[in-house]
Amino acid sequence: MYRSHTCGELRMEHAGQPVTLAGWVQTVRKFGSITFVDLRDRYGITQLLLGESLNAQLDQQPLGREFVVQVKGTVTERTAKNKNIPTGDIEITVSEFSVLNGSKTPPFTIQDDTDGGDELRMKYRYLDLRRNIVKQNLDLRYKVNRAVRNYLDSRNFMEIETPYLIKSTPEGARDFVVPSRMNPNQFYALPQSPQTFKQLLMVSGYDRYYQIVKCFRDEDLRADRQPEFTQIDCEMSFVDQEDVLNNFEDMTKHVFREIKGIEFNEPFPRMTWDDAMKYYGNDKPDIRFEMKLVDLGETGRGNGFKVFDDAELVVGINVTGCSEYTRKQTDELTDWVKRPQIGMNGLVYVKHNADGSLKSSVDKFFNEQALKLIADQCQSQPGDLILILAGKEERTRKAMSELRLEMGERLGLRDKNVYKPLWVIDFPLFEYAEEENRWVARHHPFTAPKPEHIHLMDDLSQYAKIKANAYDIVLNGTEIGGGSIRIFQRDLQEKMFSALGMTKEEADHKFGFLLGAFEYGAPPHGGIAFGFDRFCSLLGGSETIRDFIAFPKNNSGRDVMLDAPAAIDQVQLDELALSLVKK
Ligand code: ASP
Numbered sequence: 001m002y003r004s005h006t007c008g009e010l011r012m013e014h015a016g017q018p019v020t021l022a023g024w025v026q027t028v029r030k031f032g033s034i035t036f037v038d039l040r041d042r043y044g045i046t047q048l049l050l051g052e053s054l055n056a057q058l059d060q061q062p063l064g065r066e067f068v069v070q071v072k073g074t075v076t077e078r079t080a081k082n083k084n085i086p087t088g089d090i091e092i093t094v095s096e097f098s099v100l101n102g103s104k105t106p107p108f109t110i111q112d113d114t115d116g117g118d119e120l121r122m123k124y125r126y127l128d129l130r131r132n133i134v135k136q137n138l139d140l141r142y143k144v145n146r147a148v149r150n151y152l153d154s155r156n157f158m159e160i161e162t163p164y165l166i167k168s169t170p171e172g173a174r175d176f177v178v179p180s181r182m183n184p185n186q187f188y189a190l191p192q193s194p195q196t197f198k199q200l201l202m203v204s205g206y207d208r209y210y211q212i213v214k215c216f217r218d219e220d221l222r223a224d225r226q227p228e229f230t231q232i233d234c235e236m237s238f239v240d241q242e243d244v245l246n247n248f249e250d251m252t253k254h255v256f257r258e259i260k261g262i263e264f265n266e267p268f269p270r271m272t273w274d275d276a277m278k279y280y281g282n283d284k285p286d287i288r289f290e291m292k293l294v295d296l297g298e299t300g301r302g303n304g305f306k307v308f309d310d311a312e313l314v315v316g317i318n319v320t321g322c323s324e325y326t327r328k329q330t331d332e333l334t335d336w337v338k339r340p341q342i343g344m345n346g347l348v349y350v351k352h353n354a355d356g357s358l359k360s361s362v363d364k365f366f367n368e369q370a371l372k373l374i375a376d377q378c379q380s381q382p383g384d385l386i387l388i389l390a391g392k393e394e395r396t397r398k399a400m401s402e403l404r405l406e407m408g409e410r411l412g413l414r415d416k417n418v419y420k421p422l423w424v425i426d427f428p429l430f431e432y433a434e435e436e437n438r439w440v441a442r443h444h445p446f447t448a449p450k451p452e453h454i455h456l457m458d459d460l461s462q463y464a465k466i467k468a469n470a471y472d473i474v475l476n477g478t479e480i481g482g483g484s485i486r487i488f489q490r491d492l493q494e495k496m497f498s499a500l501g502m503t504k505e506e507a508d509h510k511f512g513f514l515l516g517a518f519e520y521g522a523p524p525h526g527g528i529a530f531g532f533d534r535f536c537s538l539l540g541g542s543e544t545i546r547d548f549i550a551f552p553k554n555n556s557g558r559d560v561m562l563d564a565p566a567a568i569d570q571v572q573l574d575e576l577a578l579s580l581v582k583k
Contacts, residue, residue: 001020002070003020003070004019004020004021005019005021006041006042006043007021007023007041007043007087008041008045008046008086008087009043009044009087010075011089012089012090014075015075015076015077017074017075018072018073018074019073020070021039021046021070021092022041022069022070022071023039023040023068023069024040024041024068024069024103024110024130025037025038025039025040025064025065025066025067025069025103026038026039026040026045026111027065028064033052033055034050034052035050035055036048036049036050037050037063039092040130044085044086044087045085046090047078047082047090047091047092048071048092048097049091049093049094050094050097051093054094054096061099063099064102065103065105065106066106066127066130067101067103068099068101068103069098069100070097071092071094071097072094072096072097073093074092074093074095075090075091075092076090076091076092077089077090078090106124106127107120107123107127108120108121108127110127110131111131112131112132114128114131119554119560122554122560123560124561125551125561126561136540137536137540137547137548138548138550140536140539140540141532141548143259144255144535145532147255147258147259148212148232148251148255148532149212150258151255152234155208155247156208157209157210157234158206158208158209158210159209159210159211159212160201160206160209161211161213162191162194162197162198162213163197164190164214165178165188165190166189166197167188167189167510168510172440172444173219174217175189175190175192175216175218176218176227179576179577180576190216191215191216192216192217193215193233194213194215194233195444196446198211198235198527199235199486199517199525200514201235202236202488202525203517203518203520203521203522203523205237207523208235208236208237209234209235209236210232211232211233212231212233212532213230213231213233214228214230215230215231215233217229221553221555221556221557222555224543224544224546225545226533226546226549226552226553227557228553229531229545229549230531230532230533231529231530231532232481232529232532234530235525235526236525236527237523237524238524238525239524239525240469240485240526241471241526243526244471244485244526244528245423245425248473248481248483248528249267249423252421252473255535255539260419260539262419264421268422268473269287269422269423270423270425271285271423272424272426273427273428273467274426276424278293278295279293280293280401280404281315281398281400281401281404282398283427283472283479284424284472284478285424285474285477286405286408286414287420288413288414288415288418288420288477289411289413289414291318291320291407291408293315293317293400293401293404294315294316294317294318294378295314295315296314296315296378297313297314299370299373299374300314300316300388301314303365303366303370304365305362305365305366307346307390311391311392311396312391312392312393313391313392313393313396314388314389315388315389315396315400316377316378316387316388316400317378317400317403317404317407318378318379318380318385318386319384319385319411320381320383320411321411322383322385323351323352323382323383324383325351325385330347330361333347333349333387333403334347336403336406337389337399337403341402342399342402342403343395343399344389344395344396344399347361347387347388347403348360348389348390349361349385349386349387349388350374350375350378350380350385350388351385351386352375352381352383352384352385352386353382353383354383355382356382358372358375374386387403389403405477414476414477419476419538420476421474421475422473422474423471423472423473423474424472424473424474425470425471426450426467426468426470427442427443427470428442428464428466428467428468429442429447429463429466429467429468429470430464430466432463432464438500439463439499439500440500441496441500442468442470443482444484445493445496445497446486446493446496446514447468447486448468448484448485448487449466449468449469450466450468453467454492454495457495457496457499469484469485470485471483471528475538476538478534478538479534480530480538481528481530481531483527483529484526485524485525485526486525486526488523488524489518489522490515490518494507533548536548
């Protein structure tokens, strides 16, 4: 028996008991003839007291950081108690110890505020994972996983594994491909999601499927993405949108209850995609605070201010309580919107002063009367600051959405301990891909159009108006899940492929299996997938999903511990019938 207890377990009630512990040496402190050791394992830290009688052994066999040791001793009440750790009332008076394994000096300190930089910690991720803070994240991830499974299990969902070596599934990203040795010059693709498989399972009658599953997308990795990530992937038959939303709203509530002890008594708000764009400037609104976008086209134009007059969009936000911003502060905000990432040429402000008067950065063009119209439209109060951007429609809306989030951040309105989920519904079916010069599926090509919009699919000029039965669940400005009601009839699916510019042959070649399956009694179905890593990071109050993945990749998609991706040798290449070109 290596141990009788863990390092997180012993309390005053164990005082006097003989115990055996095993773990890692966190610190060694010598006080005269006595040595104190903090012994650590997954469960916590226990203080060891090694008295004079062990000094000879210690001299011969000095203990260093991260040594693995086993100790036998007695639980004793401490004289100087440590209120900061659960085992802080006791220590182990050690009678014997043995070193099970030594350790090199670790490249960084294994504690919460480590001195190790990102790259170093990733290279030695197995040591990083010993840190309490990282352990807590993985612990939370496991708890979320369990809560999700318990919920889905209680609702008759069945977990079914689907293959990783498949044919390309279009979810809007590039595929990772795997060459086939047995079929030279042919490639598998790794799934971007199990989308078509879960739909086939519906055709097969497994009416409630789920899988906590790896997905692979070869995307550029800005904005906290990972090339492989985990989804809670779900599908249901004989459901309409309302059924799916209700079921997964309940699942989300269950997770919050289990993990955070938070009870959502009200239904999650629902917002149409059109409203999200109009009032928040993006499709994943952070509704922890208001500061909605106000279209100032009518009041803003016609005052002889060319910037507004020529703009496709003039849009403002009312920032509560900021009328006393100094020149320096408004200049700094102007610089902020001019940064290349935001890309605006300037910022206009209107101060609604505490005495009720209005003062703007464009007083030359706007008299008191004109400013009042703007203030009225923004519903500003004395003490508020109105910020206005103008320019090309899409860019300006996006910039204002960013500025709104920035102001929310600066004013402390985005408290990460406050959770505001909502559903965004009625997404457009298509979106125009400028680079490719064609319409693409906004969600994916299996998403059903709203039945009343199907007839618009015959007219290219109407594409922008077609709405889908597609939805996202959004939490604090981040999309945590998305899904749709699916097409389940062959002819409509063919129509969709053709709307996306696919010939009949192409559609048959790529999706013959699905089109074929739709001819054998496909039930109406729909589903959703949650980004599991992201959901965990939000529940854990962290910005980055990497913190919640045991072995993540870095921003260039590299595993710096394995040093992957890497070259393979000529024998392997030959077997795969591959030859390389120099890049
Ligand atoms: N497969 C979709 C995705 O990965 C989710 C879904 O439609 O269920 O986004």
